[in-house]
Amino acid sequence: MGAGFAGAGAWHEWRVQGHPLRAVGKGEWVRVRVVVADDPKELGERRFGGKKVLVRGDLVEFRVGGEVVRGGGAVTVLSPEVGWKGLLPGQEVVFRARVSAAWRADLTVVVLRAEGPPLAVGVAPWWQRGAGRVRADFAMAAQRALPGDAAGLLPGLVIGDTSRLPERVRENFRETDLAHLTAVSGANITILLGAVVVSMRTLTVDPRVGAVAAGIALLLFVILARPSPSVLRAAVMGAVALLALCTGRRKQALPALCTAIIGLLAWSPRLAVDAGFALSVLATAGLIVLAPGWSDRLRAHGWWRVPADAFAVAAAAFVVTTPVVIAITGHLSLVAIGVNVLVEPVIAPITVLGAIGAILACGWAPLGELVLYCTAPPLWWLLTVADRAAALGASITLPTGVRSGVIAAVLCGLLIAGSRPRLGTG
Known part of the structure; x- marks a missing residue:
């Protein structure tokens, strides 16, 4: 299977290298037609x-000179805000742009620098x-209900x-390794599916009907939150779990994760070089493989169950993702585990109340705003912890690149090996 994926990846890379748009001279103007794949993301002014x-x-398609060339391929567009910021996925835009080389080897054909609106x-x-209407209504209701x-x-x-x-909050989250909270992941989907399944059971609905309702909720959530790599991974795992519930089979997290990885890589080879997908997979694997054993050992040393579980989850996710984070950003937070433990209890209430408020805001805004107002205390706690932890300046800047990532992986591997109980010990 690994050889098959490697061959498929090489074929896709060969197609990208020979794409006609790459033959256009750098800096040359072209007229292009592109289908938007994701919401526009703001970039820093200084950079x-x-x-x-x-x-x-x-x-x-693209037009250069008098020739029109049709052909697919992923592109990245760098543009001003005017005319671009409000675009939705699925919209087709036509614009003029200068051709630049792709920034990363992620099967992107070129970077297109647009100088004006489409x-x-x-x-x-x-x-x-x-989905765009729901997102806009949710954001407006949050603006009215919260500081x-x-x-x-x-x-x-x-x-x-x-x-x-706000940029200040974004920077605090990066500094304290809380940025993963603003990227929808398995935690959001687990909370959502759990809430739906529990509600169905409370209403004494047949489990299979409840699984179908949870599946519909999962599909709607993926559309609403956008199918980012972490959302796709969590959604496929959730779908596998729901299928197990419908068929009466025992749910197993590790086979579900493996199924999600294989299926998504077959569907989209670009995910193989996507940092977000790698971090999502590694963190989930850490929670499945390492966290339960670490929690049991902490409880054996006198820890209560809740703090033991919280610390084990935060520590497992931190250890397995650190090599990738260092290789990409060179950033290592010394307070990441403690900060994640402190904020973990408020994430579920925020997610559940926020989802309910988002739905109500589309029907009757005052009721939605009332529900969203209830998220103010846990949000205050989350913001306060991030702000105080970032003010400590307890982070290390390390060299980026493969060498740093490999060294970090070796050290983390030794740490994981050293944490395993010896044979003959409990």
Whole structure:
């Protein structure tokens, strides 16, 4: 299977290397037609010389000179905010741009630098328009119900919408390794599916009907939160678990994770070089393989169950993801485990109340705002912990690159091996 994926990846890379758009001279102007694949992301002013947005899309065709060339391929668009910021996934746009080389080896064909708004904008599919409306209503209700920082953070925690997240809060979360909370992951989907299944059982609904209802909720949530790598991984695992529930089979997390990885890599080879997907898979594997044993050992040494579970989960996720984080960012937080333990109890209430408030805000805004107002205390705690921890400056800057990542992986591997109980011991 590994050889098959390697061969498929090499074939896709060969197609990207020979793409006609790569033959266009760097800096040359082209007229392109692109389907937007994700919400536009704001970029820092200092790095890109003014406010810019990054848009990922799928190429439909491009025109250079008098020739029109049709062909697919992933492209990245760097553009001003005007005319681009409000685009929805699925919209087709036509614009002029200068061709630049791709930034990373992730099967992106080229980077297109647009100098102005798109010349034409198509209509997004109805489900994307509906999701966009829900996201906008949710963000407005949060703005009315909560103070500034909390209002910008809540949509990021619940549906991954960080468009209104203040830069100071964003930096605090990066410094303390809490940035994963604003990227929808397995925790959000687990909480959502758990809430739906428990509600169905409370109503004494047949388990299979409850599983179907949870599956519908899962599909709607993926559309609403956007199918990012971590969302896709968590969604496939959730679907496998629901299938096990429908068929009466015993749920097993590790086979579900393996199924999700194999299926998603077969569907989208680009995920093999996506850092977000790698971090999501590693963190989930750590929670499945390491956290239960570490929690049992802590309880054997006198810890209570709840703090033992919380510490084991935070420590397992930190250890297995640290090599990738160091290789990419060179950042190592010395307070990451403690901070994640402190904020873990408030994540579920924020997620559940936020999801209920998002649904109610679309029907009757005052009731939705009332529910969202109840998230103010846990959000205050989360923001306070991140702010105080970031003020400590307890982080280390290390060299980035493969060498640093390999060294960190070896050290983390030794730590994991040393934490295993010796034979003959309890």
